[in-house]
Amino acid sequence: MSGPTLADVARAAEVSTATVSHALNGTGRLADATRRRVREVATALGYGARRPPRTPRTGGTLGVAVTTYAGSAWNFLEVPYFARLLTAATATAHAHGYALTILPATCGAETSWHTLTVDGMLLLDSPKDDPVLRALRARGIPLVFDGRPIARRPEDVWVDNDHTATTREVLRHLAASDARRIVLHAGHGDEHYTRAVTRAYEQWCHEHGRTPLVLTFDPYDTSGHGFDAVFAARACDAVYTVYDPGGRQVLAAAARHGLRIPDDLLLVCVSEDQAYAENDPPVSTVTLHPATIAETAVTALVSRLSPTTPPPPPGALTVPAVLHPRRSSLRRPRHSGHLDGR
Known part of the structure; x- marks a missing residue:
């Protein structure tokens, strides 16, 4: 069953399809309020959420985002924890045949999340009322978390320390x-x-x-x-x-x-x-052993995407801190x- 179309979003937002295209792709000259409203409507309708099932060994692209302060301009790569985690995440993704896209901290919910092309996302330190998480859930993108999500669902998988x-x-x-x-x-x-x-x-x-x-x-x-x-x-x-x-x-x-x-x-x-x-x-x-957390989380995410590998059980995968x-x-x-x- 197909998902909502560009025309469906345009009708619901009461704008033209061209306006929807500009709003979702960050192009054109639109008022901020219009661009924001169109993206909110697209998220609510689940536009872009339904994708064809994956086939074995096709690879793909995974995304990583640190959403604790999503939209804030801070360089998390300067923090040794994130630097080590992302290095290990990249190596693990490549070992499974996936590319890894690391999103900058300035990517808040009002930017590229409605059109981001990834097969799955690893979210780090998702906070309460995370707008990025809401956008990704609305699109149906498979997720694994580093750190227990506050607004968790029964099917969620996360990797964390005790x-x-x-x-x-x-x-x-x-x-x-x-x-x-x-x-x-x-x-x-x-x-x-x-x-x-x-x-x-x-x-x-x-x-x-x-x-x-x-x-x-x-x-x-x-x-x-x-x-x-x-x-x-x-x-x-x-x-x-x-x-x-x-x-x-x-x-x-x-x-x-x-x-x-x-x-x-x-x-x-x-x-x-x-x-x-x-x-x-x-x-x-x-x-906190971030490299082990990354390896565990990326492997779990790949398992969720694979049509041949059993998905990880929902809940926590615990990595001991020392x-x-x-x-x-x-x-x-x-x-x-x-x-x-x-």
Whole structure:
């Protein structure tokens, strides 16, 4: 059964077929409101969603998009996590005979999603009310997610770490080094990762009778001024930062406030950047194993497209994260002295 036609979209949007063509292809001189309305109508009708079934070993094209801040101009390839994941995703796609298209972060729901030609999509860190996800679902494009989708469906497949278990492991490790007031440096995005880590941290603090303190990560705060008030008051003695640049921000702020690591302040950072291991002192890191996540996710997506390979079961495919303790989070228990801001 065929899907809606260009004429169907034109009738529903009350415009000409030429206007529909211009709106969907990003051509012509159209008012932004008209172009947006036509694309919304096309998405609602599922225009372009129905495609002929694939035949064995024909290959094709897969797409990858980081949609946490879709439409924002940020270079996710500068982040070691995404750089390693996308390198592995490309290699895995090529091994299965597929090309891989990596969409820039500036591709929001109002740009190319209505006409994007791919056989399947890998979405990274899809947030709440993701407009890109809505557009892709409306077109019926097969999806696999890196990170649990917030607006998930029963048939969805995603690859992720166990962020609850990892967070609790890090907090136990810091507590074993006599950390008494641990700050969580997170809360920047609205994807499952941020939510899961924050929830696990707050639950651990509740269980251990500690007051939670969450500082919001700012990617542009290279000097770590977001820590100034807490460090000046000596209100914490450990930081768990869950974004790659956060460790450098902590180091910069600690140096500015005369805090020695690890004597005065313990630090663990989620990062794939080897430079942390070469720091003085070496910084403890958590690796989320992005290359393994990419291999698992792309293989699952290819299986969903193949007419001969059984599709992966819906739900989570879990890749274990690993804590690498280094000197920044190792300290002998203290039996005297305080760091409580009094």
